[in-house]
Amino acid sequence: MSKRISQSALESYLWGAATLLRGYIDAGDYKQFIFPLLFFKRLCDVYDEELAEALEESGGDQEYAAMPEQHRFQIPANAHWKVIRTEVQNVGKAIQDALREIEKANPDTLFAVFGDAQWTNKDRLPDRMLRELIEHFSSQTLSITNCPEDELGVGYEFLIKKFADDSGHTAAEFYTNRTVVHLMTEMLEPQPGESIYDPTCGSAGMLLSAVTHLKRQGKEWRNVRLYGQERNLLTSAIGKMNIFLHGIEDFKIVRGDTLANPVFVEGDKLKQFDVVLANPPYSIKQWDRDAWSADPWGRNIYGTPPQGRADYAFWQHIIKSMKPGSGRCAILFPHGVLFRNEEQAMREKLVAHDVVECVLGLGPNLFYNSPMEACVIICRMNKPKERRNKVLFINAVNEVTRERAQSFLTDDHIQRIVAAYESYGDEDGFTRVVSNDEIREKNSNLSIPLYVRANNGNSNGNGEADAIDLQQAIANWQDSSIALRESMADLFERLQEC
Numbered sequence: 001m002s003k004r005i006s007q008s009a010l011e012s013y014l015w016g017a018a019t020l021l022r023g024y025i026d027a028g029d030y031k032q033f034i035f036p037l038l039f040f041k042r043l044c045d046v047y048d049e050e051l052a053e054a055l056e057e058s059g060g061d062q063e064y065a066a067m068p069e070q071h072r073f074q075i076p077a078n079a080h081w082k083v084i085r086t087e088v089q090n091v092g093k094a095i096q097d098a099l100r101e102i103e104k105a106n107p108d109t110l111f112a113v114f115g116d117a118q119w120t121n122k123d124r125l126p127d128r129m130l131r132e133l134i135e136h137f138s139s140q141t142l143s144i145t146n147c148p149e150d151e152l153g154v155g156y157e158f159l160i161k162k163f164a165d166d167s168g169h170t171a172a173e174f175y176t177n178r179t180v181v182h183l184m185t186e187m188l189e190p191q192p193g194e195s196i197y198d199p200t201c202g203s204a205g206m207l208l209s210a211v212t213h214l215k216r217q218g219k220e221w222r223n224v225r226l227y228g229q230e231r232n233l234l235t236s237a238i239g240k241m242n243i244f245l246h247g248i249e250d251f252k253i254v255r256g257d258t259l260a261n262p263v264f265v266e267g268d269k270l271k272q273f274d275v276v277l278a279n280p281p282y283s284i285k286q287w288d289r290d291a292w293s294a295d296p297w298g299r300n301i302y303g304t305p306p307q308g309r310a311d312y313a314f315w316q317h318i319i320k321s322m323k324p325g326s327g328r329c330a331i332l333f334p335h336g337v338l339f340r341n342e343e344q345a346m347r348e349k350l351v352a353h354d355v356v357e358c359v360l361g362l363g364p365n366l367f368y369n370s371p372m373e374a375c376v377i378i379c380r381m382n383k384p385k386e387r388r389n390k391v392l393f394i395n396a397v398n399e400v401t402r403e404r405a406q407s408f409l410t411d412d413h414i415q416r417i418v419a420a421y422e423s424y425g426d427e428d429g430f431t432r433v434v435s436n437d438e439i440r441e442k443n444s445n446l447s448i449p450l451y452v453r454a455n456n457g458n459s460n461g462n463g464e465a466d467a468i469d470l471q472q473a474i475a476n477w478q479d480s481s482i483a484l485r486e487s488m489a490d491l492f493e494r495l496q497e498c
Contacts, residue, residue: 201228
């Protein structure tokens with residue numbers, strides 16, 4: 001009988017598989033091969049575990065043990081890991097065929113779950129290397145007894161983080177700093193039975209954080225419904241596998257472009273949710289602005305964003321996706337959305353709508369692989385009476401720790417921010433409750449230093465204006481430098497076309 005795998009042994013085993021690919025493919029591509037193989041191995045080992053339990057229960061009745069009702073997922077006999085392990089030639093094709101067979105056998109749950117990796121490219125994936133990879137994965141039995149779902153889920157998240165570290169600037173497409181995700185979830189307080197939605201869900205870390213929050217509090221989590229949309233096929237597959245490996249079944253992640261084609265609709269309206277957690281892609285310019293100006297789902301409630309910045313398109317989509325009574329959201333944005341001139345008219349309408357409940361400024365480097373300072377915006381469709389026509393500004397720029405080139409929030413940072421949000425009061429140098437009227441007097445500018453000066457302990461007595469100007473200048477410079485890089489990229493593209 002196999003023995004229980006420790007967390008450290010599991011992580012070593014998982015990362016060991018990735019190291020076998022070194023020299024064959026780029027580190028940024030590890031994920032498209034390692035994740036499907038890990039999930040394939042887990043499915044087969046759990047199937048075997050269920051088979052053994054059914055045989056014991058039935059006194060060795062093979063026909064009973066093989067019945068579909070005895071298994072969470074169906075594994076066709078010719079697509080089992082044990083069969084693929086015997087392949088010597090054309091191993092990539094054997095893997096690819098097995099993955100497709102499993103998807104076909106489970107159309108309602110595993111459709112497109114394995115992604116679209118090119119398993120048959122022998123220049124990148126020679127048979128010898130694939131056999132080594134299969135033997136490595138075969139060295140452990142990933143049954144639920146040996147590797148419970150929570151522990152495998154943690155191992156999977158470890159792997160996602162490692163791949164993000166190795167992927168450079170592309171990591172943000174599928175990974176958000178987990179300490180920031182934890183903070184956002186704590187602020188929204190998901191409840192049992194609620195629907196949780198992420199319109200740009202990446203590897204599903206934000207959706208899973210809601211479940212983890214309930215587990216941590218000892219509350220019922222099995223009746224929470226998770227919904228996500230993700231444009232990238234591989235990333236959406238990683239998200240599905242992530243949720244399955246955490247032992248969650250009631251979820252729906254769909255591939256698609258949220259702005260162009262929102263998939264969660266009911267009749268002629270967007271489906272609405274209790275909780276929305278999101279880290280939309282920053283200032284994308286490849287989107288259909290003309291279609292948005294006459295959006296059939298009525299998402300242009302505040303107006304049409306500029307072509308080069310779709311941030312307010314995502315923001316309006318999220319607001320239209322919240323239930324009128326219980327709907328609340330936490331969105332991770334760069335600071336530019338708070339003050340950019342080109343979005344001022346939309347921001348005025350946003351303030352007038354009185355859905356913004358809190359604007360939280362975080363320190364630098366909390367966007368994955370980016371030095372920019374991040375902000376979290378909390379919106380609530382039905383604010384408590386005492387919070388109406390007000391916004392809480394929290395300047396938590398100093399609440400950050402950096403170790404080994406990684407920035408993160410400690411539990412103390414998170415607790416302090418959440419406590420400030422819950423108390424919804426003023427604290428010198430940290431928080432301030434501001435009326436919507438005062439915000440309108442400042443042209444609906446939501447830039448945090450306009451309302452709260454961070455207390456850095458080195459004030460010269462009249463530094464408030466200087467601090468505001470400096471932080472605003474830094475934010476403007478960060479924003480304009482990104483715009484410059486985008487313009488230069490456009491220019492180079494045009495020169496190449498010529």
